[in-house]
Each structure stands twice: as structure tokens, then as C-alpha cells.
Amino acid sequence: MTGKDIEQRHEEQLNGGSEKSGIKGYLLHRAKPYLPPWLGAGTIGVTGAAANLVWQGDTGMGVLLTLGSVALTGSTWWAAKGTGKERRLHSAITVAAGSSWFTSAALFGPGWDMWFVGGIVGALSWNVRQVMRRDPDGAKASASDGGLMEKIGLAKAKMGAAKVEPNRVTVPIALDAGTQSNDDMAKALVNVASALDIPATAVRYLPDSNSARRGDLVIVPMDMLADTVRWEEQGPSLPGGSITDPIVLGVYDDGSPLMMWFPGDPNAGRNATNVLIAGMTGAGKGDGALNLMTEILSRKDVVFWLNDPKGFQDFRPLLPGIDWATDATGTETMAEAVLPTVQARTAWLGTHGYRQWCIEASVTQSDPGHSCRTDGTACGCPGMPYLIVWFEEAGVGLSVLGEDAFNNIANLARSGGVGFVVSLQRASHDQLSTTTRDALGTRICFGVQNATAAGFMLPDSVIDAGAAPERWANRRPGYCYLVTPGVDEDRYSSPGRTRWFTPTANSLMEAVAAWAARNGAKPDPITAGAAAKAVGKAYTERARHKEENPEAGDEDEEETVSQLDDEDRDIDPNEELPPARPGEENVVFDQGDGVDLSREEARAALQEIVAEFENEGTMVIGVVDVMEHAERFGRKRGWVSGELQQLLEDGRLAVTSKPGRYRIVPAMADA
Structure with a gap:
């Protein structure tokens, strides 16, 4: 019998009816579970005395009774083979002693002294065994884990009462003090998944930060990420909202939203963050980037800069909403513009009394408490929208810039109200410096080739808790882990999935870009001035992408500011030059090969x-x-x-x- 069966039987015996009442009834009621051994001893005494009246001195019956005693003892030993060793031995000894006394009593007369002492000792031994068999803690543990902890090699560990939520079960674990630790539980997660016959990614362990042997085992029995969700079915999560509102990228495997924030919030205890995105080819990193970009462009108080060495292959429908977009030829230029822009923005925020960017900084400064004037009056300075600078396929750019190129930007961006995004296939140290990687506090890790690549993206504690993006690699596009401020650390090891962009999403993407071009934030004077001072016409005459105008029938095109002086705008480049004036015949316009130049x-x-x-x-x-x-x-x-x-x-x-x-x-x- 299992511990659960024994406990249930004991409770049934205790709760059984009793015809007595009062104290005697209560005592009889409590004594009932322990009466069988005493009744057995009494029955042997009575039947042994009665048998003596019939078979005293009968030699033939003596032989039969002896053989019967041996057979009964052997049968007991055989029947108890499925029980524990102690119970099997105890049962055989009890039967052997009882049958021997009965045979002796039937042939030679009952020895009441031996019966009295042996009966009491035998009955009490079974009572003691029954008392010790009742282990409420052990019974509860056995009932709760069904032998799971024993199967995974942690037999002494105890499981608490499970908390059941929709598609999520959380079980408190208390490991054996002195012999087991949270590391042992983390290593056994694969065995837990095997015992439960579920995917390894459906099990994770969340250690208690205040204990080395306690934590929560989280089990997600059904993968809610298996069915892909098209982005165009829902679109941006909060069109017209603020960049301070949560950005929704998809869903976790239990159905809850996969979300993050860029700016910090002191009231919520959340720091501002930069973002590192990584994943192998085919893992869905491109769709994940589109999820994030469309969320950014649908917010009212953010300016977006993008560098994409691939020439906007995936992002072209979004170009009209992007303030500054450069391809491979502009990677160095944009990188050089970002740092002085961050420094200028940081100075503006400090002058206006902001310790970090917040939504109040994005509007006209009408609050005397945030004035750059010394007389205590409102300054009325234009607001400063949040700025996001994104380097797509950054491994290509870093091969030109050097692995340390982003160090200062990553370390200073947050203080200037700038969200810095670096996206590449593998965040290894030969591409991205450790300093830069450590400054990118948010990690969106899609499928990777091996555990080493996962280690570049995810903290050790998250991997120990069960995160393993190498298990799905690129076989499940869009699956990812999100590590970011503002989200409970318990969520870090939970896989999520970003939404899927199909060709039918292009029209909605174009609508998002058109909204951003018309209603989104425009660069403030500080940001635009700093970029222009740093790189000049590369920013002031940056390509601007017009949206399609159905009424005029114009196609999408790039618009650039003319590089001609105002007085030269009407010159026709195809018109013949006027004849040379007297004295101008010897003007030289070509220096040849320059060999004779001074x-x-x-x-x-x-x-x-x-x-x-x-x-x-x-x-x-x-x-x-x-x-x-x-x-x-x-x-x-x-x-x-x-x-x-x-x-x-x-x-x-x-x-x-x-x-x-x-x-x-x-x-x-x-x-």
C-alpha cells in the first residue's frame, strides 16, 4: 500500500461510526485502528485451548499441525514479497510464533504465561508499527509529487502545494538541507521534463534569492506559441500612445503579453534601457525587429534613426516614418553623429532639471520647475522627444567601425533620452566588445546555434533556470527570450514568440509609417542641431521618403535638399556656357595629373x-x-x-x- 492509501484507510477507520457515546465511545473510536492485533492474540488463545480438548496427545494431529505451521509461515513470507523487507520479516515471525503456540497448546495444553507475554509483545509490535507508519508529512509529499522527486534523483526534496493558473503550474520546492541545493534542481530540469513527457523548454526552476535550497518549479503543460499569429491581425498595440507605455512584441508561452519599455520610470523602479537583439539566420530576428519598429513608429513622442547595411530590404515600407535612414555607406557617419547628439541632449536635460528623460521633457517647457532660466520663470523651450538609434546587422558595421565603436554610445545613451538598439546574428566578443554588451540591458534572444552563443546573450541565472534558445535554433521562427527592466525576473526564462509579418502586412506597415510622418514627433532643435554640427549635410540633407499621394498619383520617392546655392538654382545644366570674356581665355579648369602642382x-x-x-x-x-x-x-x-x-x-x-x-x-x- 502507498502512503496515500495507508493514510486514507486510517482516516476511514478513525471516522467510522461508533454506537458508544461520551468518553467511552471516544476511547473506543480512537482505539479501533489498533484492536486487530489484540483480537488476533485473543483468538489464538481461545482456539488453542479448545483444540487441546480435542487433540491432546494425538501424535498424528501433531504432525499435521506442525506441517501446517511451516506451510503457513512460508505462505506468509511468499505473500509479503511485494512489501518492504521489514514488513515481510515482521509478518513471517508473527505467524511463525502464533502457529507454534497454537500447535503446542493443542497437543500439550496451553502455556498461558507464554501466551500472555508473547501476545502482548506481538500486538504491541504491530501497534507501534502502525503508529510509525502514519507520517503526515511523508504522505503529503508522496501525494503531491507522485514519486517525481525520487525519479529525478532528488528523493529527499519536498514539494509544496501547487499553484495552478491557466496553462501554468507553480510548485514550491524545498530541497534536502545540507545535501541538495538549487544548482542540483537546475541540473535536473531535463529529467523533470522527461518524467512529465513534455518539452524541455516547458520546465524552468526559479530559485529563491533568499535561500540556497528553495525555489519554484514552473511547468507550462501546453505550448501556446505553436500557432503563429500574424502581425496584421492586431497591428500596433497602442497607436498614438507614448513611448513610455509598454511595447508589446508578442506573447509568452502561457498567453500573457511579451512586453518591454525603453525609458525608465523612477516611480516604478525601472531603469531606462538599451537593446541587444541576436539570433541565427532563419530564427525570426527580422520579424522581431519589425514588431519592435512598428511599435516605436506608432508612438507620438519618439524620433527614429536607422542604419541598415542591407539597404532596408525588410524595412522599406517603414521608411517614410523614419527621420534618418542610412545604408552601408552611411554607417560611419551615423555612428559619428550619435555621441555628440547624446551629449547635447544630456546637457539640455540637465539644464532643465531632468535626471532622466520623461514624458514631460517631450513637450514645451512651461513648468518653472523645469526651466533653463535663472529667474525662476518658465523658459518655454521646445520639448525634446525620445530618440531611438538602431543599428541593424551591426556585425557588418562593426567590421568597419571596430568592436569598440559603440562603447561610449551605449554607456551614455540612456542619460540623454536615447534608446540604443544593436541587432546582429551573434553577440560574440570578436564582434561586439564586452563593455558594449554589458551596457545593453535588454536582451531579445532568438534561436541560436549552441549554448555558447546563448551565453553571450542570456545571464547565467536565466540559463540555469531553464532558458535554452539553442534547443529550437531556427526551427521555430519567432521564439525568443526577453530579459529587460520592468519585467519580473521570473519571466526571463519563459519563452515568448513575436508576431509574424507576411506580404499582406505591407499595406498596414505603410499606414503606420504614414501616420508617423504626419503625426509623429519631429526632431527638436537640440537633436537636429547637434547632428548637423557633427556631420553637416549628411544630416541636414538626409534623404526623406515621401508617402504615396493617391490624389496626385505620385509614387514613393526620396526627397533631398538641393546642394546648389540659391542664385544657381535656375541654371540649366544642359545649356551651353557663354563665350569667354576678354582676359578669361587662359583660365585653367583641369590640373591634369597634378605632377607639376606646388x-x-x-x-x-x-x-x-x-x-x-x-x-x-x-x-x-x-x-x-x-x-x-x-x-x-x-x-x-x-x-x-x-x-x-x-x-x-x-x-x-x-x-x-x-x-x-x-x-x-x-x-x-x-x-
Whole structure:
């Protein structure tokens, strides 16, 4: 019998009816479970005395009774083979002693002294066994775990009362003190999944931070992520809302929303965050990025910058809503613009009394408590929207910029009301520096190739709790783990799934982008001014994507600000030049190969080349870029390198995060 059966039987015996009343009835009621051994001893005494009257001195019957005693003892031993060793031995000894006394009493007369002592000892031994058999704690543990803890090698561990929620069961675990720890439970999770016949990702263990041997075992019996959800069926979670509202990316495996925040909230105890997204090819990282981007563009108080070396292959329908979008040619330029922009925004927030960006900073500053004036009156400065800077396929950009390129940006972005997003396939140290990775507090980890890649993305505590993105790799696109401020740490090891973008989603994506272009936030003077001062026309004449105008029948197109001076706008480039005036016949427009240029002329030619790069919007250059025009100044690589250093000293160039690369300081930056 199991502990549960024994306990149930005992309760039935205790709760059975009794015809007595009062104290005698109560005593008889409580004594009933312990009477059978005494009744058995009494029955043997009475039947033994009666048998003596019939078989005293009968030799033949003596032989039969002896053989019967041996057979009965052997049968008892055989019948008890399915019980424990102690119970089997106890039963056989009791039967052997009782049958021997009965045989002796029948043939030679009852020995009442032996019967009295032996009966009492035998009955009491069974009473003691019955008392010790009643272990409420053991019975409850056995009933609750069904032997599960024993199956997984943690037999001494105890399971508490389970908390049952929709598609989620939470069971408190108390491991054996001194011999077991939370690490043992974390290692046994695969065995738990095997015992319950469920996927390994459906089981996780959440250790108690105040105990080394207690925690919660969480079981999600049904995978609610198996059925993909199309993004266009629901669209953005909160169109027209604030970036301070939660951003919903999908659902967890128990059906609850998968969500995060960018800005911090002191009242909620939540820090602002930067985001690191990683996942192998085919794991659904692109759809996850679209979920996040469409959420961002549907909010009213955020400006969005995007660098995508792939040329916006996945994000083209969203371009009209993006303030500044650059491809591979603009990676260095945008990277160089971000840090001074962050610093300018941080200074503005500090001047207006904000310790961090909040929604009040996004509107006109009419509160005297947030004024940049010293007289205590409201300053009326334009508000500063939140800024999100996203580097897609950042591994490509980092191969050009260097792995340390994002260090300062990642460390300072949050203080300036900037959300910094880095997306790449593998966040290994050879692509992304440890310093940058540690500053990206939010991790969205899609399927990866192996546990090593998972370790680059997820904290050890989350992996120990059961998170294992390598188990599904790219076989379940969209499955991910989310580690982010504002979400209970218990959720970190719970898998979620982002929504699926199909070709039919393009029209709704275009609608989101059109809304952002018309109603979304525009760059504030501080942000726009800092970017323009850093990279000049690369920002001020950035490509702006028009939305389609059904009434005019125009197609989507890029609009750029003309680089011509106002007085030259009406010049027809196809018109013949006027004849030369007297004295202008000898003007030379082409310097040929530049071999005969003087030092001053070569320097002037180099400065013209730098100016041309600036006019084209190429704000980060190196020796190799300038050498493509070497025929114009007739000098070798060493001379160019030295002259770039001189321009650096003159302030025309500025250093970048990568040695050998220089940022062009816009000619009108000071103005």
C-alpha cells in the first residue's frame, strides 16, 4: 500500500461510526485502528485451548499441525514479497510464533504465561508499527509529487502545494538541507521534463534569492506559441500612445503579453534601457525587429534613426516614418553623429532639471520647475522627444567601425533620452566588445546555434533556470527570450514568440509609417542641431521618403535638399556656357595629373576633395578614400596621411572611434 492509501484507510477507520457515546465511545473510536492485533492474540488463545480438548496427545494431529505451521509461515513470507523487507520479516515471525503456540497448546495444553507475554509483545509490535507508519508529512509529499522527486534523483526534496493558473503550474520546492541545493534542481530540469513527457523548454526552476535550497518549479503543460499569429491581425498595440507605455512584441508561452519599455520610470523602479537583439539566420530576428519598429513608429513622442547595411530590404515600407535612414555607406557617419547628439541632449536635460528623460521633457517647457532660466520663470523651450538609434546587422558595421565603436554610445545613451538598439546574428566578443554588451540591458534572444552563443546573450541565472534558445535554433521562427527592466525576473526564462509579418502586412506597415510622418514627433532643435554640427549635410540633407499621394498619383520617392546655392538654382545644366570674356581665355579648369602642382596647390586640391566629400554627405574618410583622387594632387600615400593629420590639428577633421578614420567637421559647424 502507498502512503496515500495507508493514510486514507486510517482516516476511514478513525471516522467510522461508533454506537458508544461520551468518553467511552471516544476511547473506543480512537482505539479501533489498533484492536486487530489484540483480537488476533485473543483468538489464538481461545482456539488453542479448545483444540487441546480435542487433540491432546494425538501424535498424528501433531504432525499435521506442525506441517501446517511451516506451510503457513512460508505462505506468509511468499505473500509479503511485494512489501518492504521489514514488513515481510515482521509478518513471517508473527505467524511463525502464533502457529507454534497454537500447535503446542493443542497437543500439550496451553502455556498461558507464554501466551500472555508473547501476545502482548506481538500486538504491541504491530501497534507501534502502525503508529510509525502514519507520517503526515511523508504522505503529503508522496501525494503531491507522485514519486517525481525520487525519479529525478532528488528523493529527499519536498514539494509544496501547487499553484495552478491557466496553462501554468507553480510548485514550491524545498530541497534536502545540507545535501541538495538549487544548482542540483537546475541540473535536473531535463529529467523533470522527461518524467512529465513534455518539452524541455516547458520546465524552468526559479530559485529563491533568499535561500540556497528553495525555489519554484514552473511547468507550462501546453505550448501556446505553436500557432503563429500574424502581425496584421492586431497591428500596433497602442497607436498614438507614448513611448513610455509598454511595447508589446508578442506573447509568452502561457498567453500573457511579451512586453518591454525603453525609458525608465523612477516611480516604478525601472531603469531606462538599451537593446541587444541576436539570433541565427532563419530564427525570426527580422520579424522581431519589425514588431519592435512598428511599435516605436506608432508612438507620438519618439524620433527614429536607422542604419541598415542591407539597404532596408525588410524595412522599406517603414521608411517614410523614419527621420534618418542610412545604408552601408552611411554607417560611419551615423555612428559619428550619435555621441555628440547624446551629449547635447544630456546637457539640455540637465539644464532643465531632468535626471532622466520623461514624458514631460517631450513637450514645451512651461513648468518653472523645469526651466533653463535663472529667474525662476518658465523658459518655454521646445520639448525634446525620445530618440531611438538602431543599428541593424551591426556585425557588418562593426567590421568597419571596430568592436569598440559603440562603447561610449551605449554607456551614455540612456542619460540623454536615447534608446540604443544593436541587432546582429551573434553577440560574440570578436564582434561586439564586452563593455558594449554589458551596457545593453535588454536582451531579445532568438534561436541560436549552441549554448555558447546563448551565453553571450542570456545571464547565467536565466540559463540555469531553464532558458535554452539553442534547443529550437531556427526551427521555430519567432521564439525568443526577453530579459529587460520592468519585467519580473521570473519571466526571463519563459519563452515568448513575436508576431509574424507576411506580404499582406505591407499595406498596414505603410499606414503606420504614414501616420508617423504626419503625426509623429519631429526632431527638436537640440537633436537636429547637434547632428548637423557633427556631420553637416549628411544630416541636414538626409534623404526623406515621401508617402504615396493617391490624389496626385505620385509614387514613393526620396526627397533631398538641393546642394546648389540659391542664385544657381535656375541654371540649366544642359545649356551651353557663354563665350569667354576678354582676359578669361587662359583660365585653367583641369590640373591634369597634378605632377607639376606646388605644395600649396596640392594642399588646396586636397582641401577641395575634403569639401567635395562633405557636399556629398560622406562625413567619415580615411587615406584610402582620398587616394582615389590622387591624380588631382600628385602626391603619395605618406604625404596624404601627413596632410590629414595637419587638417586634424587645424580642426577641419576630428578623430573617430577607429584609428585611421576621420570625421569631417562641417565648414559651417561653428556658425
